[in-house]
Each structure stands twice: as structure tokens, then as C-alpha cells.
Amino acid sequence: MTRWRLIVNGKAAGMPELRDAVAARRARGFDVGVRVTWEHGDATRYANEAIGDGVDCIVAAGGDGTLGEVAGAIAACASSTPTPDLAVLPLGTANDFATAAGIPDDLEDAFALAERDAVPVDVLRIEADGAERWCMNVATGGVGTHATADVHEGLKKHLGSLSYLLGSVRAIRNMQRHPVELDGPGFRWRGDMLALAIGNARQAGGGHPVCPDALIDDGALDVTVVPDLPEGVVGALKTALTDGREAVVEEAGERARLPWVELRAATPLTLHLDGEPVEGGRFRIECLAHRLRMRLPAGCPLLGGTAPAPDRATPREPL
Known part of the structure; x- marks a missing residue:
């Protein structure tokens, strides 16, 4: 059975279409657990819980803040333990990452992307x-x-x-x-x-x-x-x-x-x-x-540079 953990920003938790989409996946045999955030730090805590439970995929349902917390929790563990794939439902105000990645606003279409194979992606450590x-x-x-x-x-x-x-x-x-x-x-x-x-x-x-x-x-x-x-x-x-x-x-x-x-x-x-x-x-x-594995649309505009960067700057023309 495919196991997902859906981490939902509390502001979006009451959406009827979100509940319908979760119910539809459960009817198809997906084990979808849902956690709802209340304040900053909740998404990190729920992601760590999901990693410990050994789920296959964590779906960050919210904006860039929710995505960043979940991605950070996965990245922090990725060097020492098997970690889940990451998927996104764009339910925030701006959804800058999702927009640039070509993840659709339509909830059902975005949910369908979470069923795709994952690809390796980078993350920034600060x-x-x-x-x-x-x-x-x-x-x-x-x-x-x-x-x-x-x-x-x-x-x-x-x-x-x-x-x-x-x-x-x-x-x-x-x-x-x-x-x-x-x-x-x-x-x-x-x-x-x-x-x-x-x-x-x-x-x-x-x-x-x-x-x-x-x-x-x-x-x-x-x-x-x-x-x-x-x-x-x-x-x-x-x-x-x-x-x-x-x-x-x-x-x-x-x-x-x-x-x-x-x-x-x-x-x-x-x-x-x-x-x-x-x-x-x-x-x-x-x-x-390639610290994370992410489920993204085919032809995602943010993908294309598969080789690790050399330890030097890539020069660019002055603007």
C-alpha cells in the first residue's frame, strides 16, 4: 500500500475539494494520513514524524513556507536515513515555487502529480x-x-x-x-x-x-x-x-x-x-x-541541469 503524509497549512484545511481529493485517494487504496499546522514549526515536526513512520511521500499542502519547512526536515535527515519523496499542493498566497515549477493550481491536477516518479533536486543549506x-x-x-x-x-x-x-x-x-x-x-x-x-x-x-x-x-x-x-x-x-x-x-x-x-x-x-x-x-x-527527491510535472521548467556544479563560479555577462 502506498503511504502518504499530507501536511496541510491550517488556513487551507477546511477546503471541501481537498477533503474530496483525499477521500478519492483513500478509495483507490492509498494510505493518506493528514496533519494540519497551527503555527511555525508544526510542518517540521510533522515531517519528522512522517520520516520516522517510513511513509513513501510527504505532500506539502500550503505555500512556500510550508514547503520550505517540510523540505528542510527531509534534507536534514537525508544523509543518515532513508527519506520520503516530496510533493506539493499549491495552497498558499503566492506559491512562488509551485508556479515556477509548473505545478497547476487545480487541486486534482496537482494531486495527480504526487503519483508520478520522483526526480532528484537540490536544496539550500544556510x-x-x-x-x-x-x-x-x-x-x-x-x-x-x-x-x-x-x-x-x-x-x-x-x-x-x-x-x-x-x-x-x-x-x-x-x-x-x-x-x-x-x-x-x-x-x-x-x-x-x-x-x-x-x-x-x-x-x-x-x-x-x-x-x-x-x-x-x-x-x-x-x-x-x-x-x-x-x-x-x-x-x-x-x-x-x-x-x-x-x-x-x-x-x-x-x-x-x-x-x-x-x-x-x-x-x-x-x-x-x-x-x-x-x-x-x-x-x-x-x-x-540532489539532496531531495521530488514529484514534479513532466517538462518542469526548473529541471535541466543534471550535473553537479564545479567548485567555481559560472561567469555571466554583466547586466
Whole structure:
């Protein structure tokens, strides 16, 4: 009998179509256990329970935060014990990872993907002032971080992903410069940063393409750093965000692809790992190649780089 553990964000637990989909799988002989989260940390605890129970697949039913917690729990155990496959039901507000991966919004279609064969994928491990963290989608700092943090829960409920764009417009009016140092194999950056994204996957904040070329099976992380900009460029960014043209942010940034990167900040900096804030003055972010096995759609846009990355930067043309 195929054994699944469905870990559901509490905000989505009452959906009748979710209950129907679970009932349909049980009728076909699947052993589907359900756990509902109440607060941060619950998804990690339930994932560890599922690993101990030896289930075949854990289905993260929620947004990027739920996915990140479940993926982190699996990744933390993957070097020492057999671990389940991972699947996703996009039931959050933004669902940035699921959108970039081509996972459909339709619940039944997304559920069907959980029955596919799994493929190996990467995950980011973060050491933040000595503490270990994990990230499945994107780590963001600076403008993107403040935009996400400033979005009120009521606004997210009523406006969905549009609320993140509004948060970005508000945040960019009061941008703070962060003196930082970034170092990786063949890569060195020093300066005042407006925004930073370190991606296993491609987008954050409700659809912003912050690491547009990232792949989740290439053994590398993608870095996008937006430096302090002249006033005229800042004005262009404000206009671009207002008009929904986030690509201007991409054009203003510098990018690199690396197996790992170290970040040092002159003052404590907040990084959002799959939307969850972590504050520190020193971070080491490492891509662990093929640490997880994930059930994804055929032709997933995030797949394609099957070879582990070499221990050096992949140079890119300046933007």
C-alpha cells in the first residue's frame, strides 16, 4: 500500500475539494494520513514524524513556507536515513515555487502529480551565525524582504499576489542600503546593497523573477544582488514596480551562479528563507546537490541541469 503524509497549512484545511481529493485517494487504496499546522514549526515536526513512520511521500499542502519547512526536515535527515519523496499542493498566497515549477493550481491536477516518479533536486543549506537553516525556493534580503514583511495578512487574503507588488512599491520609497560582502568560488562583491536574492528556484514575493535562470537540479545556487543605484535609476524602479515591470530590477542587478556563497553584513541583516525571517551578521549558503527527491510535472521548467556544479563560479555577462 502506498503511504502518504499530507501536511496541510491550517488556513487551507477546511477546503471541501481537498477533503474530496483525499477521500478519492483513500478509495483507490492509498494510505493518506493528514496533519494540519497551527503555527511555525508544526510542518517540521510533522515531517519528522512522517520520516520516522517510513511513509513513501510527504505532500506539502500550503505555500512556500510550508514547503520550505517540510523540505528542510527531509534534507536534514537525508544523509543518515532513508527519506520520503516530496510533493506539493499549491495552497498558499503566492506559491512562488509551485508556479515556477509548473505545478497547476487545480487541486486534482496537482494531486495527480504526487503519483508520478520522483526526480532528484537540490536544496539550500544556510548557516546563520552558527545555526543551521534550509531553503527550498529563494532567500531574499533588502527591498524584497521588507516588501514581504510589510504585507498585512488581510491584504494578502483579499488581493493575493497583487499585495506583494503593493508592498514592494511601499518598501522602495524607503529603501535602506546595507553594506555587505559576498564571497564564493571565483566571485567577490563589496558594496551597499538594496536587494539580494539567492535562489534554488526562480521567483519570490508573488511572482517577481529574482533568479530567472535558476534550476533546482544543477548543484548550484543563483545570486542576484542589486547595488545602490543613482537617483534616476531608483525612480525607474519605482515606476517599473508600479507598472508591474519587475524585469527592470533584474536589469539593475549583478548575477552569479555558485556552489556556495558567504554573506557578511556590517549590521544585522534579515534574510527571508522561503518567506521566513532569519536575522544575522554572517551567512553561509550552500547548494546541496540532489539532496531531495521530488514529484514534479513532466517538462518542469526548473529541471535541466543534471550535473553537479564545479567548485567555481559560472561567469555571466554583466547586466
